[in-house]
Amino acid sequence: MIWKHGIIVMENNMAEVKNKVIEAINLKKYFDVKVKTNGMFREEREVKAVDGVNIEVLEGETLGLVGESGCGKTTTAKLLLKLYNPTEGKIICNGMDISKLKGKNLKKFRKEAQMVFQDPYESLNPRYRVKDTLIDPLIIHKIGNSYEERYEIAKNILEESGLRPAHKFMERYPHEMSGGQRQRVAIARALVASPSFLIADEPVSMLDVSIRAGILNLLRKMISERNLAGITISHDISLIRYISDKTAVMYLGKIVEYGETEKLIQKKYHPYTEALLEAVPNPDPDIKLSLEKIKGEAPDPVNLPKGCRFHPRCMKCMEICKSKEPETVQVEKGHYVQCHLYSK
Amino acid sequence: MALLDINDLTIEYKLSDGKVRAVDDVTLKVENGDVLGLVGESGCGKTTLIKAVMGLLAKNGKAVSGQIMYKEKDLLKLNKNQIRKVRWNDISMITQSAMNSLNPVYRVGWQINEAILEHTNFSKEQANEKSKSLFDLVGLERDRLEDYPHQYSGGMKQRAIIAMSLALDPNIIIADEPTTALDVIVQSQILERINKLLDGYDGSMILVTHDISAVAQTCNKIAVMYGGKIMEYGDIRQVLKQPNHPYTMGLKNAFPSITGEKKELVSIKGVPPDLSKEIRGCRFKDRCPFVIKKCIEIEPEKVKTEKGFFRCSRYEEIDKIREMSDDMETWNNCNGE
Numbered sequence: 001m002i003w004k005h006g007i008i009v010m011e012n013n014m015a016e017v018k019n020k021v022i023e024a025i026n027l028k029k030y031f032d033v034k035v036k037t038n039g040m041f042r043e044e045r046e047v048k049a050v051d052g053v054n055i056e057v058l059e060g061e062t063l064g065l066v067g068e069s070g071c072g073k074t075t076t077a078k079l080l081l082k083l084y085n086p087t088e089g090k091i092i093c094n095g096m097d098i099s100k101l102k103g104k105n106l107k108k109f110r111k112e113a114q115m116v117f118q119d120p121y122e123s124l125n126p127r128y129r130v131k132d133t134l135i136d137p138l139i140i141h142k143i144g145n146s147y148e149e150r151y152e153i154a155k156n157i158l159e160e161s162g163l164r165p166a167h168k169f170m171e172r173y174p175h176e177m178s179g180g181q182r183q184r185v186a187i188a189r190a191l192v193a194s195p196s197f198l199i200a201d202e203p204v205s206m207l208d209v210s211i212r213a214g215i216l217n218l219l220r221k222m223i224s225e226r227n228l229a230g231i232t233i234s235h236d237i238s239l240i241r242y243i244s245d246k247t248a249v250m251y252l253g254k255i256v257e258y259g260e261t262e263k264l265i266q267k268k269y270h271p272y273t274e275a276l277l278e279a280v281p282n283p284d285p286d287i288k289l290s291l292e293k294i295k296g297e298a299p300d301p302v303n304l305p306k307g308c309r310f311h312p313r314c315m316k317c318m319e320i321c322k323s324k325e326p327e328t329v330q331v332e333k334g335h336y337v338q339c340h341l342y343s344k
Numbered sequence: 345m346a347l348l349d350i351n352d353l354t355i356e357y358k359l360s361d362g363k364v365r366a367v368d369d370v371t372l373k374v375e376n377g378d379v380l381g382l383v384g385e386s387g388c389g390k391t392t393l394i395k396a397v398m399g400l401l402a403k404n405g406k407a408v409s410g411q412i413m414y415k416e417k418d419l420l421k422l423n424k425n426q427i428r429k430v431r432w433n434d435i436s437m438i439t440q441s442a443m444n445s446l447n448p449v450y451r452v453g454w455q456i457n458e459a460i461l462e463h464t465n466f467s468k469e470q471a472n473e474k475s476k477s478l479f480d481l482v483g484l485e486r487d488r489l490e491d492y493p494h495q496y497s498g499g500m501k502q503r504a505i506i507a508m509s510l511a512l513d514p515n516i517i518i519a520d521e522p523t524t525a526l527d528v529i530v531q532s533q534i535l536e537r538i539n540k541l542l543d544g545y546d547g548s549m550i551l552v553t554h555d556i557s558a559v560a561q562t563c564n565k566i567a568v569m570y571g572g573k574i575m576e577y578g579d580i581r582q583v584l585k586q587p588n589h590p591y592t593m594g595l596k597n598a599f600p601s602i603t604g605e606k607k608e609l610v611s612i613k614g615v616p617p618d619l620s621k622e623i624r625g626c627r628f629k630d631r632c633p634f635v636i637k638k639c640i641e642i643e644p645e646k647v648k649t650e651k652g653f654f655r656c657s658r659y660e661e662i663d664k665i666r667e668m669s670d671d672m673e674t675w676n677n678c679n680g681e
Contacts, residue, residue, distance in 0.1 A: 069498070069527045178615050179386075208385040209554050213598045213609035235527035242600040242609060265602065279532040280602045281557035285580050287603070289561045291536050294529060297497055 019094075021197050021229035022080060022113075023056040027089035029075055035302055047301045049075040051253035052089075059196070062223055062230035064244030064261060066237050066276065068298055072253045073233045077199045080231070081113050082106070094196065111141045114190035116219075118202040120182035124174040130185050131170040134158065137193045154192055161188040162218060180211040184218065191222060198223065199231045204239065216243050237273075238280045241265055249273050252301060252309045259335030269337045271316050308340065316341060346373040346413075347548055348397070348435075348516055353410030355392055355401070364620045366392040366405070368572035374516065378548045381559030381580065383595075384569035385616055390552050391440075393569075394518050396420070398437055399427035414516075433463050436509040438502075438519040445505060446493040452504050453489030459511050478507040482537060499530035503537065515547045522551070523558055535561050556595055560584055565652075568592050571617045571627035578652025588647075588654040588662050590632050593669035610675040626657060633674045634658060634665050 029050040034042045117123040134154035144150040159166040161184045204212040223230040249257040257270040268274040275294035311321040355367040366389040412419040439445040460471040482503040523531040568576040576589040594612040614631040625640045644657040
């Protein structure tokens with residue numbers, strides 16, 4: 001396999017072994033679509049939403065998945081949660097291949113893998129009180145023996161999520177809470193059955209700027225305290241920087257750069273990473289926006305460009321980029337780039 | 345005289361169980377050539393304020409006092425037909441979520457032509473020419489005028505909306521969250537486009553958003569709104585570099601940054617005040633880490649600065665407060681809820 005870095009992290013000469021919680025190997029998902037070809041006829045075509053993605057997340061670590069809308073971030077997340085079945089490739093969670101899971105074993109996996117959705121105004125059942133939302137998963141996964149016990153578990157997680165006094169919030173309906181409070185409930189719901197793996201899909205994009213930091217801090221705290229494997233999805237790399245240890249930059253179904261977040265931001269190996277970084281608006285009025293690193297819009301995923309998928313928008317495009325797809329190259333230890341600039 | 349002059353404006357919504365004062369005593373001036381950023385959280389009244397300017401308030405909303413002066417006319421006193429002449433001709437709007445503001449069953453070109461034909465006595469051909477030149481201006485290809493909205497990407501729809509807002513060469517353009525639903529690359533492309541347009545444009549713009557970084561990139565003035573009131577107003581560089589109101593200071597800390605050292609983010613704890621109740625004292629008091637007894641009792645007066653104003657009872661100690669606001673502990677210790 002291409003992306004295989006050690007699972008042993010050396011720190012102060014002490015070998016600290018971190019378990020790999022989830023791993024995707026050469027993951028692919030193609031959707032069939034019908035497209036009009038010349039105004040009259042429809043032709044079956046494939047959209048390669050996810051096209052050969054390799055990722056792995058260790059416990060206590062967060063991976064950031066960043067890219068434009070339509071690049072396949074959310075599809076990847078849904079594949080990892082087995083909400084979609086992959087066209088090709090393997091997903092291994094805690095040493096188990098999840099692609100063939102059924103029945104009882106699938107339910108076990110459902111307990112291990114949880115998700116926080118983008119819009120807390122839509123992801124909570126409006127007719128459930130907070131306590132119903134939180135106790136339901138416990139009943140489904142048979143955690144706790146009595147209602148009282150489950151109530152206690154739910155109350156504790158709510159308190160941990162920063163909603164105090166918890167017993168009061170337990171009785172509330174979603175419409176009685178603000179967006180930030182709702183998202184805290186969504187996080188509590190995801191964690192109430194003690195999963196080992198958590199995906200947060202644009203967790204703050206629907207929230208006001210003034211409360212975003214609180215939600216991000218909560219996610220960070222929960223992931224490190226509970227030793228979870230986390231994946232955060234966003235189009236905003238400044239937010240990914242804040243929350244994740246490693247980052248995967250995705251472009252049209254492929255991961256074009258992968259490595260430690262800080263290094264990725266400093267070195268900007270891939271021209272697309274550079275463009276994403278440049279596009280982040282700065283709250284400092286003296287640093288003016290410039291857009292010299294990218295042109296145009298993302299191409300139609302049905303008609304992918306030949307060669308490197310990024311070449312029509314790339315400022316460093318060479319002849320070879322137009323015909324040949326780049327291989328993945330290791331530019332530094334644990335840092336991988338898909339770009340002809342670094343091909344040997 | 346200012347191009348748009350909002351004076352002591354108060355707007356209330358009538359509800360079945362009382363009133364909500366969404367805009368409270370707002371005074372704001374937009375001079376010719378100004379690009380004003382109006383920032384605040386959702387529910388702070390910024391959308392109500394611009395809706396009042398456009399004459400588009402909901403039926404239960406009413407301006408109970410104040411004026412909106414434009415060219416020596418009070419927009420609040422105009423009847424439906426009179427305001428229709430001002431709207432789009434003089435003041436146009438780039439709406440929030442462009443995805444939903446184009447009619448899906450008409451071609452985009454038709455929709456732009458309609459706006460032009462409705463307000464001018466252009467012939468169809470002239471309107472067509474105008475639409476084409478507008479598309480050049482916003483960087484869209486001319487033949488896309490023949491397309492339907494669903495054939496456009498999000499960024500293109502937003503640009504088409506911008507083209508539409510420019511159709512009648514208005515004096516004031518109001519942009520309501522023009523980039524909120526878009527991802528970063530498209531967002532910066534749109535902001536850059538707006539900047540380019542403003543360079544050769546004789547008029548003013550109001551940019552309404554909750555994102556201060558978008559304001560920092562485009563505006564020259566900023567008004568920070570909170571709970572229906574303007575808490576701080578001034579020159580963009582002064583307000584963002586040297587904020588005078590604790591709320592602005594808090595907003596600045598809440599932004600993840602891509603440059604410089606990675607630092608801890610702090611949010612402003614608590615929620616905005618309930619505007620259906622009478623507010624005693626400063627409206628930011630429940631979330632402010634610098635609150636003292638005076639803040640709870642007395643509504644802060646406007647304190648004038650060089651080019652603007654702010655409202656804070658502790659204005660004399662503002663330099664010290666600003667220093668303290670850089671320390672994250674200050675905000676963590678505040679019990680907002």
